[in-house]
Amino acid sequence: MAKxxxxxxxVEMDGDEMTRVIWKMxxxxxxxxxIDLKTEYYDLGLEHRNETNDKVTVDSAEATKKYGVAVKCAxxxxxxxxxxxxxxxxxxxxxxxTIRAILDxxxxxxxxxxxxxxxxxxxxxxxxxxxxxxxxDVYKNTExxxxxxxxxxxxxxxxxxxxxxxxxxNFNGTDGIIQGIHNTDKSIASFAKSCFNYALDMKQDIxxxxxxxxxxxxxxxxxxxxxxxxxxxxxxxxxxxxxEYFYTLIDDAVARVIRSSGxxxxxxxxxxxxxxxxxxxxxxxxxxxxxSVLVSPDGVYEYEAAHGTVQRHYYKxxxxxxxxxxxxxxLFAWTGALKKRGELDETPELxxxxxxxxxxxxxxxxxxxxxxxxxxxxNLENKKKVGTEEFLVEVNNRLVQMI
Numbered sequence: 001m002a003k004x005x006x007x008x009x010x011v012e013m014d015g016d017e018m019t020r021v022i023w024k025m026x027x028x029x030x031x032x033x034x035i036d037l038k039t040e041y042y043d044l045g046l047e048h049r050n051e052t053n054d055k056v057t058v059d060s061a062e063a064t065k066k067y068g069v070a071v072k073c074a075x076x077x078x079x080x081x082x083x084x085x086x087x088x089x090x091x092x093x094x095x096x097x098t099i100r101a102i103l104d105x106x107x108x109x110x111x112x113x114x115x116x117x118x119x120x121x122x123x124x125x126x127x128x129x130x131x132x133x134x135x136x137d138v139y140k141n142t143e144x145x146x147x148x149x150x151x152x153x154x155x156x157x158x159x160x161x162x163x164x165x166x167x168x169x170n171f172n173g174t175d176g177i178i179q180g181i182h183n184t185d186k187s188i189a190s191f192a193k194s195c196f197n198y199a200l201d202m203k204q205d206i207x208x209x210x211x212x213x214x215x216x217x218x219x220x221x222x223x224x225x226x227x228x229x230x231x232x233x234x235x236x237x238x239x240x241x242x243x244e245y246f247y248t249l250i251d252d253a254v255a256r257v258i259r260s261s262g263x264x265x266x267x268x269x270x271x272x273x274x275x276x277x278x279x280x281x282x283x284x285x286x287x288x289x290x291x292s293v294l295v296s297p298d299g300v301y302e303y304e305a306a307h308g309t310v311q312r313h314y315y316k317x318x319x320x321x322x323x324x325x326x327x328x329x330x331l332f333a334w335t336g337a338l339k340k341r342g343e344l345d346e347t348p349e350l351x352x353x354x355x356x357x358x359x360x361x362x363x364x365x366x367x368x369x370x371x372x373x374x375x376x377x378x379n380l381e382n383k384k385k386v387g388t389e390e391f392l393v394e395v396n397n398r399l400v401q402m403i
Contacts, residue, residue, distance in 0.1 A: 001403065003036040004353055007345040010337050011063045011302075012039035013095075015073025016046055018310035021317060022327045022388065023073045026334060029392045030399065034353060035338075040067065044095050046076045050088050057095045061102035064302055068344060071337035072099075072304040073330065096294075099302060100134045104187070105294035106194035107132045108265070109277050109306050111284035112291060112328060115366045116380035120283045126263030128280050131198065131206070132273025133191045134294075136183035139270055143179040146171055152178050183218070188225045193297035195226075195267045196234045196245070205244045208267040209253035222269065223247060281306065285377050288326035293336055303336040305329035313388075324372035325388045331361055331395075353403070360399040369394045 014023060031037055042060035049056055064070040076082060077094040100107070110129040113119075146152060152168040168178060199206040208226050210219035230238075230245050238245055248256065250272060257266065268276055281287045290306035306329055313323045335354040342350030365374060368383040375385040386394060 001034070004034060004347075004349050005036050006038040006341065006350065007347060008069075008341065009038040009040045009067055010341055011060060011067050011070035012041045013044045013060050013070060013072040013075075014041065015044055015075040016309040017074075017076065017314035018317060018323070018325050018388075019074040019305065019330055020045060020309075021314070022325060022330050025389055025392050026327065026331055029389075029396050030331070030357060031334065034403070035350070044073070044075050046078060046082070046086050046088070046092070049075075049092055049095070050086060053089070054092050054098070057098045058102065061099045064099070064103060065296075065300055068300055069337050069341045070302040071333050072302055073333075074305050074307060074309045076309055096304075097134075100294060103294060103296045103300055103302065104190045105134065105296045105300070105302065106191050106198075107134055107273070107277075107292060107294050108198055109281070109290050109292045111281060112289045112332060112362070113284065114289070114362050116368075116378040116383070117285040117289070117374065118379060119285065121258060123260065124262045124284065126261055127284070128257065128260075128262045129202070129204070129265040130273055130277040130280055131195050131265050131267040132277060133188070133268065133270045135187040135191075135270065137181050137270040138179070141179050141181045143177065146176050146178055148173060148175050150176075154180070181218075183221075185221070185225060188222055189229060190297040191267075192226045192229045193233075194295045195265065196230065196238075197297070197299065198295050199243060199245070199265055200234075200237060200241065202265065203241060203243060205246065205264040206267055207246045207248065207253060207256075207264060209248050209250040209272070210269055211250050213249060219269075226267075277306075286326070286373055288329050288373060290329055291332045291336060292329070301337070301340050303333040303340070305333050323388045324375075324385060324391075326371045326373050327388065327392060328361060328365075331392075332358065356402045357395075357399055360402055361395050363398050364391070364395045367398075 014020060040063050042056055044057060044060060075095045078088055078091050082088065083091055108129050108131050111127045113127055148171055150171045154166045154168055156164045195206055210222050212220040212223045226247065281290045287307045292304050292306040294302040310325055313325045317323050335358050338354040339351050342348065342354065368380050369386055370378060370383060371391050372385050375383055
């Protein structure tokens, strides 16, 4: 067959360790033979980030704003051990955090459901997408330990120098701890718009939950901004599509989620989303079976795997030992980006190819051919554990039959 032509490049962000190895395999086995693949390439491997003083990460995010769609490999966020291992100039920030800040994006994570892997909550027959606000709260906090007898106040000085004070606590008879968190109306509004736009894209209901009954200013501000934007900009669109925006308290949302069958988007504040995305991923089976996309309020998309760089498998790979690493989330990052590129460029053949590649991947697993992590989870009777590259070859064998 003639290769599918692309009108506009994807921004391609290469990564680290085992996922970098898988990245090349996916391109060589499943993409380049079928697509005249056009990408603007950025090497976000830790060594290159170090060489460029992390400028490459900023450049890749700016390119994403220019082209509208990016696909990203998993990357290392260095700790003290990585500083020594890679001889780093400094402990560079998380590339994901840098990109999220530049794109002003919200992260949407959705499990990939396959036959043979039953969710731990059996009523979950459809995927639940977690939309996580990626700014503020405890992730940008200020905190202190305080001694007995301390008085803690919240002090705000406005632009004219006027002060407002609220007592937090008098620490009488005990030492203690304090924490200050913040958010911005601008960031909350961007979060809301990204959520509503994604719900329209996916044609799914969206839930949002906070604890406004207790946090009558902070959480209530989230609730108010969501409601204002929904009523002003999205209510008619949602009603025309037959989907719903639903607000409830976070504890009520958890109870509803557990009893539900899935099939909706659950928007969460930053910390709630951090916790609930791992809960949902584990309950459905595996973090390696989760799609992840960063969506900005002005319609820029960055697709990635939800997991890390699979360091342990990489060290085995370097020794020449066999690996059986799950590539599905990384593969679906590519297919998600290709589908979106095809939609935006009005290239239906690119969308169709990406959809067939996803179906071929799921068919491979459902026919009993899978990597080691899924082999341990699957309840299929006739299942076979295969290596990292062998799995992708098996996917290709099924893809060829579809196109």
